Amino acid sequence: MAKFIAIANQKGGVGKTTTAVNLATCVAQKGKRVLLIDIDPQGNATSGLGVEKDEPEYSVYDMIINGVTAEKIMLETKVPNLKLMPARIDLAGAEIELVSFMSREFKLKNALRGIQHEFDFIFADCPPSLGLLTLNALAAADTLLVPIQCEYYALEGLSQLMNTVRLVKQNLNPELDVEGVVMTMYDARTKLSEQVVREVKKFFRNKVYDTIIPRSVRLGEAPSFGLPITLYDSKCSAAKAYRNLAGEVIEASDGE
Numbered sequence: 001m002a003k004f005i006a007i008a009n010q011k012g013g014v015g016k017t018t019t020a021v022n023l024a025t026c027v028a029q030k031g032k033r034v035l036l037i038d039i040d041p042q043g044n045a046t047s048g049l050g051v052e053k054d055e056p057e058y059s060v061y062d063m064i065i066n067g068v069t070a071e072k073i074m075l076e077t078k079v080p081n082l083k084l085m086p087a088r089i090d091l092a093g094a095e096i097e098l099v100s101f102m103s104r105e106f107k108l109k110n111a112l113r114g115i116q117h118e119f120d121f122i123f124a125d126c127p128p129s130l131g132l133l134t135l136n137a138l139a140a141a142d143t144l145l146v147p148i149q150c151e152y153y154a155l156e157g158l159s160q161l162m163n164t165v166r167l168v169k170q171n172l173n174p175e176l177d178v179e180g181v182v183m184t185m186y187d188a189r190t191k192l193s194e195q196v197v198r199e200v201k202k203f204f205r206n207k208v209y210d211t212i213i214p215r216s217v218r219l220g221e222a223p224s225f226g227l228p229i230t231l232y233d234s235k236c237s238a239a240k241a242y243r244n245l246a247g248e249v250i251e252a253s254d255g256e
Contacts, residue, residue, distance in 0.1 A: 002035070002119040003253050004112075005179050006141035008126035008134055011157045014149045015184030018219060019245075020125035021048040022238075023145075025228035026246035028082035032120040035074070037085040039108070039133050041092035045125040049077045050226030051086050059088040064107045064136070065097055070115045078231065083119075091133070098132045105132065105172050109140035121253070130164050138165070139172040143179030145249075148200055150186045150193040150212075155203060178204070180252070182245060184213040211245040214238055 007020045020036060028034040038045040039060055043053040056075060062068040063085070074083045098104040108124075116122070124137040138144065144165060148154050169176050181204045187193045201208050213219075216238035222229045229239045 002033075002116045002122045003143070004116075004122040004124070004141045005143050005145050005249070006124045006126055006134075006137040007145045007147065008124075008137065008161070009146050009148065009157075010128055010130045010134070010161055011153075012128035015147045015213065016128065017042075017044040017048060017125050018223075019145070019147045019182060019184065019213070019242075020045050020123055021223075022219075022228050022230070022242040023245055023249065024082060024121075024123045025049075025079050025230055026242045027121050027123075027250060028079050029230060029243075030246055030250060032081065032250065033118065034082045035085065035115075035119045035122045036082065037108075037122065037124040037137075038087035039091070039124050039137055040087055040127040041089055041094075041133075042127070043087040043089065043091075044223065046084065046086040046088075047226060048223040049079070049082075049084055049228065051075060051077075051084060053086070053088050056086045056088070059086050059091065061088060061091040061094055063111045065094055070111055074115075079228065095131050095133060098136075105135045105139045108136040112140060121249075130161070134164075135168065135172070138168045138176060141173070141176060143177050145179045146181045147184050147213075148181055148196075149184050150196045152192065152196075154196045155199060158203065178207050179249070181208045182211065182213060183208065185215045186212045187215045209245060209248050211241055211248055213241045213245070 024036040073085045126134045218233045218236040219238040222232035
């Protein structure tokens with residue numbers, strides 16, 4: 001049975017999609033069967049894996065709203081062992097449409113029921129908000145992975161995110177736990193980056209990964225070519241960091 005990890009932070013610009021695409025890729029490259037679900041209407045994880053947003057016949061929207069089966073949604077990617085459930089802009093309307101649905105927070109969980117045995121890991125790239133799409137991911141997930149950028153406002157909004165996790169545990173998914181926190185956009189030249197890492201470790205204690213993702217020009221370029229960083233520049237520091245992070249995530253899962 002797959003381990004489902006939702007990647008979420010309602011604060012935008014923290015490296016959430018970058019982490020979703022590259023962590024999923026690196027876990028797949030280590031031989032695990034991986035599914036990446038793009039549940040963000042912006043569809044950046046979809047284009048980041050080289051799929052044009054208007055290209056797929058079906059998307060996550062069709063699965064959640066129209067009942068199209070999960071098998072019809074999944075696409076092969078350029079990465080062996082990695083499949084993608086793509087997003088299109090119509091997913092933005094799902095937030096409103098879901099309001100009138102029965103069991104609206106469980107639409108994603110129910111849709112995935114028949115395919116979880118096909119994968120070792122399922123990752124979901126959530127929108128930068130705490131709306132119904134993110135709630136669907138948290139209701140379906142085993143754990144939550146939180147990317148946090150090494151910048152001044154890093155801790156802003158985290159108490160709100162943790163409060164949402166608490167409410168989800170109480171009302172929708174008692175098993176939900178924090179998988180870990182990954183620090184992103186680290187700049188070794190600044191004292192601020194070091195200070196933010198210290199503050200986040202105080203807040204989350206042993207939940208912070210040893211791996212820190214550096215700020216990287218190559219990492220910023222890769223999505224415009226529709227490639228994860230390990231296919232765009234496998235030797236750069238960011239590629240090495242995401243491979244290390246994948247190792248930590250797999251090791252934690254194997255130890256459970």
